[in-house]
Amino acid sequence: MKVLKKEKFPQIWQAINQAYELYLPIEKDDRVNFAQWTEGETVNLEALKTEISPKDVIFPQSETYLKFESDGKKLQLESVESENREYVLFGVRSCDAVSFNLIDNVFLREPIDRLYEKRRNKGTIVSLACSEPEENCFCSSFQIKPEEASPGVDVAAWDLGDKILWKPVTEKGQVLTQKFAQLMEDASQQDQEELIKLQNAIKEKVKELPLASVDPKVIKGELKEIFESKVWDELSQSCLGCGACTYICPTCHCYDIQDFAGGNCGERFRCWDSCMFSEFTLMAHGNPRTTQKQRFRQRFMHKLVYYPNNHGSYACVGCGRCIEKCPVNMNIVKVIKRLGGEG
Amino acid sequence: MSCSCHGHVDPLVPKIAVIEHIRKDTPDVTTFRVVNPAGGKSFTSLPGQCAMISVPPIGEAMFSITSSPTEENFLELSIKKCGIVTEYLHGLEVGSEIGIRGPYGNNFPVNDELKGKDLLFIAGGIGLAPLRSVINYIMDKRDDYGKVDIVYGARTPDDLVHKEDIFNNWPNRLATNVFLTVDRECEGWDGHVGFVPQYIKELGLDTNKVVLICGPPIMIKFVLQGLEEIGFKKEQIYTTFELRMKCGVGKCGRCNIGDKYVCKDGPVFRLDEIQRLPDEY
Numbered sequence: 001m002k003v004l005k006k007e008k009f010p011q012i013w014q015a016i017n018q019a020y021e022l023y024l025p026i027e028k029d030d031r032v033n034f035a036q037w038t039e040g041e042t043v044n045l046e047a048l049k050t051e052i053s054p055k056d057v058i059f060p061q062s063e064t065y066l067k068f069e070s071d072g073k074k075l076q077l078e079s080v081e082s083e084n085r086e087y088v089l090f091g092v093r094s095c096d097a098v099s100f101n102l103i104d105n106v107f108l109r110e111p112i113d114r115l116y117e118k119r120r121n122k123g124t125i126v127s128l129a130c131s132e133p134e135e136n137c138f139c140s141s142f143q144i145k146p147e148e149a150s151p152g153v154d155v156a157a158w159d160l161g162d163k164i165l166w167k168p169v170t171e172k173g174q175v176l177t178q179k180f181a182q183l184m185e186d187a188s189q190q191d192q193e194e195l196i197k198l199q200n201a202i203k204e205k206v207k208e209l210p211l212a213s214v215d216p217k218v219i220k221g222e223l224k225e226i227f228e229s230k231v232w233d234e235l236s237q238s239c240l241g242c243g244a245c246t247y248i249c250p251t252c253h254c255y256d257i258q259d260f261a262g263g264n265c266g267e268r269f270r271c272w273d274s275c276m277f278s279e280f281t282l283m284a285h286g287n288p289r290t291t292q293k294q295r296f297r298q299r300f301m302h303k304l305v306y307y308p309n310n311h312g313s314y315a316c317v318g319c320g321r322c323i324e325k326c327p328v329n330m331n332i333v334k335v336i337k338r339l340g341g342e343g
Numbered sequence: 344m345s346c347s348c349h350g351h352v353d354p355l356v357p358k359i360a361v362i363e364h365i366r367k368d369t370p371d372v373t374t375f376r377v378v379n380p381a382g383g384k385s386f387t388s389l390p391g392q393c394a395m396i397s398v399p400p401i402g403e404a405m406f407s408i409t410s411s412p413t414e415e416n417f418l419e420l421s422i423k424k425c426g427i428v429t430e431y432l433h434g435l436e437v438g439s440e441i442g443i444r445g446p447y448g449n450n451f452p453v454n455d456e457l458k459g460k461d462l463l464f465i466a467g468g469i470g471l472a473p474l475r476s477v478i479n480y481i482m483d484k485r486d487d488y489g490k491v492d493i494v495y496g497a498r499t500p501d502d503l504v505h506k507e508d509i510f511n512n513w514p515n516r517l518a519t520n521v522f523l524t525v526d527r528e529c530e531g532w533d534g535h536v537g538f539v540p541q542y543i544k545e546l547g548l549d550t551n552k553v554v555l556i557c558g559p560p561i562m563i564k565f566v567l568q569g570l571e572e573i574g575f576k577k578e579q580i581y582t583t584f585e586l587r588m589k590c591g592v593g594k595c596g597r598c599n600i601g602d603k604y605v606c607k608d609g610p611v612f613r614l615d616e617i618q619r620l621p622d623e624y
């Protein structure tokens with residue numbers, strides 16, 4: 001285990017940036033979101049959650065994967081290789097780190113999504129424990145431990161005031177640590193003790209959170225029973241179908257495929273899409289989801305029933321972003337509670 | 344420049360195919376025969392599987408492979424004009440190049456549950472396309488299967504697809520019956536008139552067979568009702584679904600019915616499997 005003094009931050013950002021692309025929570029116009037670091041940016045590692053999850057780094061919002069040229073008869077296709085260097089994603093919270101594994105379950109199963117796989121393999125993920133979980137957090141409902149390194153991260157870090165504790169957990173994490181070891185010191189006995197204190201404090205705080213008692217297991221019964229539940233009418237009533245919840249959600253992975261052309265040449269790209277939109281499932285002979293109720297139900301059935309049936313875990317990490325961002329104050333916590341029978 | 348090595352290429356990247364032959368089946372359905380630029384099939388498939396066809400810069404759309412897997416030299420797709428991709432495809436000529444990727448989805452269990460059985464095929468309109476792949480497969484391995492009944496309906500005689508097969512090839516095969524019907528009386532048509540579900544009841548078929556259905560959702564719904572009334576069990580009936588598709592590989596999240604992705608877990612389902620899924624298709 002190492003410690004990295006916060007006064008060394010500018011130096012290490014610079015150093016990492018020489019060898020990798022570096023993504024950090026960056027503050028701009030009062031908003032904090034993950035973005036590629038450049039000299040002079042305001043890094044904000046205090047903000048608990050970025051407004052949008054960092055999934056954009058592993059699954060870009062828009063990504064070109066094919067170039068084409070067509071004269072109406074002859075067609076040429078060329079797959080586009082992403083030009084990204086190896087990257088370091090620094091300061092990922094436990095919930096978001098777990099969400100990467102959930103997207104992996106979809107994109108890395110056969111047939112493997114090569115674009116995603118390549119990007120994913122290029123990343124070294126440094127997590128940052130949540131010293132101050134807040135009122136909309138309910139990661140513990142999904143057995144996520146914000147005081148520990150989430151499965152899949154390469155380095156785990158904890159904020160100890162004027163320094164961070166730095167613990168490589170994978171080989172990639174070791175490599176990163178070795179590269180910048182001259183900026184770090186070995187952790188002392190006292191640092192170790194402080195870590196345990198911090199972890200215990202986080203555990204206590206998590207227990208006290210207002211949403212700590214949210215439990216998706218209250219949703220019981222057969223798929224069809226849950227699907228046909230009366231509560232969907234009432235829950236979906238106010239939903240505007242704006243799709244905000246799907247864009248900010250770290251586990252939503254739906255995408256669209258579009259062609260963009262100028263003259264004979266063009267590109268094919270994929271971009272995030274939302275099951276909350278009315279055209280998502282539109283076909284020539286009709287639309288299986290014509291009402292907002294059906295679309296709303298799809299989003300939450302996917303997170304709470306369909307995905308678990310297919311992958312063995314819920315597709316929510318309790319980040320609470322949908323609680324903060326929905327314009328009509330609807331969210332997965334309300335859905336879980338109502339499906340579980342709460343008034 | 345085109346990518347022939349598909350090992351590390353993303354599944355979304357199509358390869359090139361050339362249109363070798365075009366046949367106009369009906370005013371709005373055309374059957375395209377496609378091959379590799381160097382000759383041969385783009386890929387091997389099983390009866391019921393689909394291919395994603397790309398026509399940049401217009402886009403992509405999913406189609407059933409209507410040729411039999413026993414057809415060694417090409418793939419065929421019967422395409423109904425109903426939107427921008429299909430419209431563009433209908434404007435192409437022999438020699439035009441398109442993109443193709445696949446095969447996608449599961450298949451009718453020709454080597455398992457269908458083996459040795461009497462089979463009843465029920466199709467409406469362009470719905471004959473995926474079933475034709477099975478029928479021709481079976482015709483090529485005729486001894487492995489029992490009696491074959493084919494009930495096929497369209498709005499008008501002009502809308503019947505694969506006319507060579509339904510009028511000439513199949514009726515002349517051993518133990519094979521073809522029953523055709525059109526929705527309304529029509530000049531020059533002396534065959535059956537009426538909707539497919541009603542025709543099925545009138546035919547008085549015995550129920551000791553496996554049924555394969557494909558057609559417009561409304562037809563499928565009524566046919567299923569009718570079959571159960573006659574005494575068919577859900578375990579004997581297979582059908583296919585059509586939902587909006589983009590990726591074809593179970594990732595874009597577009598084509599699910601409950602916890603099943605039609606592009607990957609379907610498009611072929613046995614009726615008893617559908618029973619536990621929500622009625623959202």
Ligand SMILES: Cc1cc2nc3c(=O)[nH]c(=O)nc-3n(C[C@H](O)[C@H](O)[C@H](O)COP(=O)(O)OP(=O)(O)OC[C@H]3O[C@@H](n4cnc5c(N)ncnc54)[C@H](O)[C@@H]3O)c2cc1C
Nearest residue numbers: 282283284404405406407422423426427428429472586587
């Ligand atoms: C598994 C599967 C097998 C299919 N097999 C065949 C086949 O063998 N022959 C055939 O002609 N068609 C088949 N289809 C339907 C075919 O994919 C659509 O007709 C086609 O996508 C329409 O594309 P378009 O770009 O021309 O239409 P668009 O311009 O995209 O749209 C025109 C209209 O068609 C709708 N549409 C878009 N995608 C679909 C879709 N997947 N199904 C139905 N309507 C759609 C649009 O919402 C719109 O209302 C199949 C579809 C699936 C999912």
Ligand code: SF4
Nearest residue numbers: 249316317319320322
């Ligand atoms: S559903 Fe809401 S709480 Fe759950 S992961 Fe998505 S945004 Fe976060």
Ligand code: SF4
Nearest residue numbers: 239240242243245326
């Ligand atoms: S639940 Fe809220 S955020 Fe999501 S689409 Fe509906 S109104 Fe928008």
Ligand code: FES
Nearest residue numbers: 589591595596606
């Ligand atoms: S078409 Fe993308 S999941 Fe089925």
